[in-house]
Amino acid sequence: MNPEIVIEIEKEMNPEIKKEVEMEKKKEIKKEIKKEIKEEIKEEIKTEIKTEIKTGTNAGNKTIQMACITCPMSCHLTVTLDAEGAVCSVSGNTCKRGENYARNELTHPMRMLTSTVKIENGMYRRLPVILSEQIPKERLFDVMREISHVSVCAPIQINDIIIENVCGLGVNVIASRSMSL
Numbered sequence: 001m002n003p004e005i006v007i008e009i010e011k012e013m014n015p016e017i018k019k020e021v022e023m024e025k026k027k028e029i030k031k032e033i034k035k036e037i038k039e040e041i042k043e044e045i046k047t048e049i050k051t052e053i054k055t056g057t058n059a060g061n062k063t064i065q066m067a068c069i070t071c072p073m074s075c076h077l078t079v080t081l082d083a084e085g086a087v088c089s090v091s092g093n094t095c096k097r098g099e100n101y102a103r104n105e106l107t108h109p110m111r112m113l114t115s116t117v118k119i120e121n122g123m124y125r126r127l128p129v130i131l132s133e134q135i136p137k138e139r140l141f142d143v144m145r146e147i148s149h150v151s152v153c154a155p156i157q158i159n160d161i162i163i164e165n166v167c168g169l170g171v172n173v174i175a176s177r178s179m180s181l
């Protein structure tokens with residue numbers, strides 16, 4: 001008799017061998033299922049990467065977190081930049097000003113400045129001043145230096161010009177309150 005047939009018959013007759021064969025079969029089936037699952041996951045990942053590339057959120061992009069300082073709500077903004085550093089999207093803002101702030105902050109940041117100047121004969125020794133408009137952030141120290149050299153005499157009315165065209169920026173430093181003698 002063919003030895004292979006004998007083995008097969010023995011297997012069929014011996015319940016232990018039969019059990020082992022079934023276990024082996026199950027293992028093989030499990031392996032196949034795992035392989036299929038892996039392939040499915042691979043396909044899902046491929047699709048996700050393709051979608052990310054289409055929507056511009058691939059690894060070449062950069063995400064920046066910042067707080068909007070335009071109003072006291074201080075919304076937490078998330079800004080996505082492309083590989084060239086251009087703003088792709090802004091999220092987390094409650095109003096349009098937040099998006100404008102984020103875009104400006106990353107291209108040409110502007111700041112408002114408040115300070116004080118010396119005042120002679122006034123009811124206080126210093127007069128609060130403010131800029132008439134925002135200025136480029138990098139010019140803040142130049143303007144502060146110029147303001148620190150100024151002294152005025154009371155009386156002063158709110159919005160009086162204290163320094164005209166400060167640092168040649170086309171912006172005035174104005175009194176932010178009146179001050180009598």
Ligand code: SF4
Pocket residue numbers: 068069070071072073074075092093094095096097098099101
């Ligand atoms: S996004 Fe709008 S509401 Fe939020 S902090 Fe900026 S200005 Fe204020």
